[in-house]
Amino acid sequence: MSLTRQDVEKIAHLARLSITEQEMPVYVTSLSSIVDFVDELSRTDTSGVQPMAHPLDGQHQRLRADEVTESDSREKYQRNAPAVAAGLYVVPRVIE
Amino acid sequence: MLHNLFIGELAERLAKRQISSVELTRHFLSRIERLNPALNAFITLTAERALLDAAAADARLGSGERGPLLGIPLIHKDIFCTDGVKTSCGSRMLDNFVSPYDATVVARLKGAGTVMLGKSNMDEFAMGSSNETSYYGPVKNPWDISKVPGGSSGGSAAATAARLTPVATGTDTGGSIRQPAALTGVTGLKPTYGRVSRFGMIAFASSLDQAGVFARSASDAAAVLQAMAGFDPRDSTSVDVPVPDYSKDLGKPLKGLKIGLLREFFDGLETRNAALIEDALNIYTGLGAETREVSLPHLPLSVPTYYVVAPAECSSNLSRFDGVRFGHRCEEPKDLLDLYKRSRGEGFGAEVKRRIMTGTYVLSAGYFDAYYLKAQKARRMITDDFRAAFEKVDLVIGPTTPTPAFGIGAKMNDPVLMYLNDIYTIGANLAGLPGVSVPCGFVEGLPMGLQLIGPHFAEAKLLNAAHQYQQATDWHKHAPRGYE
Numbered sequence: 001m002s003l004t005r006q007d008v009e010k011i012a013h014l015a016r017l018s019i020t021e022q023e024m025p026v027y028v029t030s031l032s033s034i035v036d037f038v039d040e041l042s043r044t045d046t047s048g049v050q051p052m053a054h055p056l057d058g059q060h061q062r063l064r065a066d067e068v069t070e071s072d073s074r075e076k077y078q079r080n081a082p083a084v085a086a087g088l089y090v091v092p093r094v095i096e
Numbered sequence: 097m098l099h100n101l102f103i104g105e106l107a108e109r110l111a112k113r114q115i116s117s118v119e120l121t122r123h124f125l126s127r128i129e130r131l132n133p134a135l136n137a138f139i140t141l142t143a144e145r146a147l148l149d150a151a152a153a154d155a156r157l158g159s160g161e162r163g164p165l166l167g168i169p170l171i172h173k174d175i176f177c178t179d180g181v182k183t184s185c186g187s188r189m190l191d192n193f194v195s196p197y198d199a200t201v202v203a204r205l206k207g208a209g210t211v212m213l214g215k216s217n218m219d220e221f222a223m224g225s226s227n228e229t230s231y232y233g234p235v236k237n238p239w240d241i242s243k244v245p246g247g248s249s250g251g252s253a254a255a256t257a258a259r260l261t262p263v264a265t266g267t268d269t270g271g272s273i274r275q276p277a278a279l280t281g282v283t284g285l286k287p288t289y290g291r292v293s294r295f296g297m298i299a300f301a302s303s304l305d306q307a308g309v310f311a312r313s314a315s316d317a318a319a320v321l322q323a324m325a326g327f328d329p330r331d332s333t334s335v336d337v338p339v340p341d342y343s344k345d346l347g348k349p350l351k352g353l354k355i356g357l358l359r360e361f362f363d364g365l366e367t368r369n370a371a372l373i374e375d376a377l378n379i380y381t382g383l384g385a386e387t388r389e390v391s392l393p394h395l396p397l398s399v400p401t402y403y404v405v406a407p408a409e410c411s412s413n414l415s416r417f418d419g420v421r422f423g424h425r426c427e428e429p430k431d432l433l434d435l436y437k438r439s440r441g442e443g444f445g446a447e448v449k450r451r452i453m454t455g456t457y458v459l460s461a462g463y464f465d466a467y468y469l470k471a472q473k474a475r476r477m478i479t480d481d482f483r484a485a486f487e488k489v490d491l492v493i494g495p496t497t498p499t500p501a502f503g504i505g506a507k508m509n510d511p512v513l514m515y516l517n518d519i520y521t522i523g524a525n526l527a528g529l530p531g532v533s534v535p536c537g538f539v540e541g542l543p544m545g546l547q548l549i550g551p552h553f554a555e556a557k558l559l560n561a562a563h564q565y566q567q568a569t570d571w572h573k574h575a576p577r578g579y580e
Contacts, residue, residue, distance in 0.1 A: 016418075016440055017440050034454050037403065041470045046473035046474060056288075056552065
């Protein structure tokens with residue numbers, strides 16, 4: 001096993017995912033096998049190769065003029081929210 | 097029968113007012129009602145709305161308007177946002193999500209006069225190669241319902257193969273159009289990265305995702321791509337390159353076309369599958385194309401590279417699902433952290449959580465250089481291999497998948513085995529290249545796909561080569577038994 005239960009618990013916390021007791025051993029095994037599998041990359045000589053972030057070389061993120069192009073659709077968008085009040089999204093108390 | 101006609105033929109009958117769009121829409125809706133329960137290809141049916149849209153298309157036809165897609169029914173993969181219609185992405189997370197706007201792809205196809213019959217089933221958040229990770233249950237392959245249809249666009253593929261729709265949209269991040277097209281015996285086109293707008297297409301891996309088409313012929317795919325393609329200021333990765341006429345060159349002879357045979361694609365390929373590809377090559381030689389071997393020496397790295405890059409991007413993209421603004425929220429969260437963790441833990445299925453965690457791991461402190469940066473370097477090596485190949489040949493060719501459709505449940509307990517199924521399709525995504533899969537024969541009664549990959553923006557050439565092959569063969573005309 002390349003990953004321990006503690007590793008997976010830490011990853012799950014970083015990813016903000018609750019993992020049940022029953023699920024945990026399955027993830028320890030399967031994430032370990034995935035990490036072992038992608039480890040093949042570590043045996044590849046990539047010295048001098050520039051990392052590639054965009055599949056089309058020479059493409060850049062565009063900038064547009066700073067003009068208002070969208071109208072306010074808050075009410076429409078908030079119809080999908082689990083809890084709203086007075087046009088605001090409601091979450092558990094964060095600051096005491 | 098209407099459902100066996102290609103959209104060119106349907107458009108002609110609509111134009112001559114021999115049939116109405118409402119009649120055509122009713123025909124497909126009744127097939128869906130009768131045949132879909134065994135396939136589970138849909139998440140949402142939009143029958144009422146379809147009949148209204150069809151009536152509107154008939155009115156446009158009645159006023160003399162004509163168009164290759166005017167009045168043609170289609171289905172959209174449930175990854176595309178559709179205004180006022182549930183858009184689930186195959187996930188419990190979005191089971192309650194009604195999109196407040198249309199994806200650009202949806203809006204453009206609507207503008208062209210298409211009639212949406214429904215939203216197709218898919219692997220959850222497009223993460224899967226078998227359509228078994230859907231919250232709404234697996235899709236069955238119409239050629240054999242004990243087999244998977246492939247994924248992630250499994251519903252679009254199965255519905256097109258079963259003649260429940262003339263055409264369908266899909267998305268392809270690592271093969272999610274080409275692989276299910278191959279396994280269900282239809283034509284599937286993944287355009288160049290940036291060719292089709294991704295605005296309103298729920299993101300999985302942003303440097304790889306691209307929208308495309310399922311159809312029963314290359315010529316039909318060309319007509320649909322025509323309406324989808326083009327620059328969209330709302331998508332920052334959309335490319336401002338003119339859109340050619342994709343139908344114009346379909347009939348062009350292939351004399352002198354240089355086709356590269358991908359040597360690596362034949363390593364370990366079963367004899368019967370390899371024989372089908374050999375047959376296809378002979379057809380191409382007969383059509384005047386020249387074939388020669390080309391090599392992509394770093395291609396074997398494509399699967400591990402993909403399974404670092406894609407999960408990394410997915411872990412970032414899916415952080416937007418926080419249980420606050422939309423999507424699933426857990427009951428009675430005790431604090432904000434609990435709300436995030438349980439909403440996400442409950443809302444996402446097993447494979448999505450696995451990919452988010454893989455991505456979180458490879459991006460985390462201490463591992464970024466070893467995995468993510470390394471994978472980005474390997475990605476360039478693979479891309480450079482393709483570039484070198486396209487200096488020698490116009491297109492490259494090989495199988496779409498290593499095997500025909502596998503059994504439902506066969507690979508679900510071994511993610512790495514499942515991932516290896518994408519070995520022939522992932523390279524095109526890493527390099528941003530367009531690819532098409534066309535039916536090229538059968539192994540034990542199950543369809544196999546022939547894959548053509550071209551340089552950036554070579555969709556017209558790919559469609560020309562696919563169309564010429566379909567003029568010389570009739571594999572694309574075979575229908576699964578019970579769906580003729």
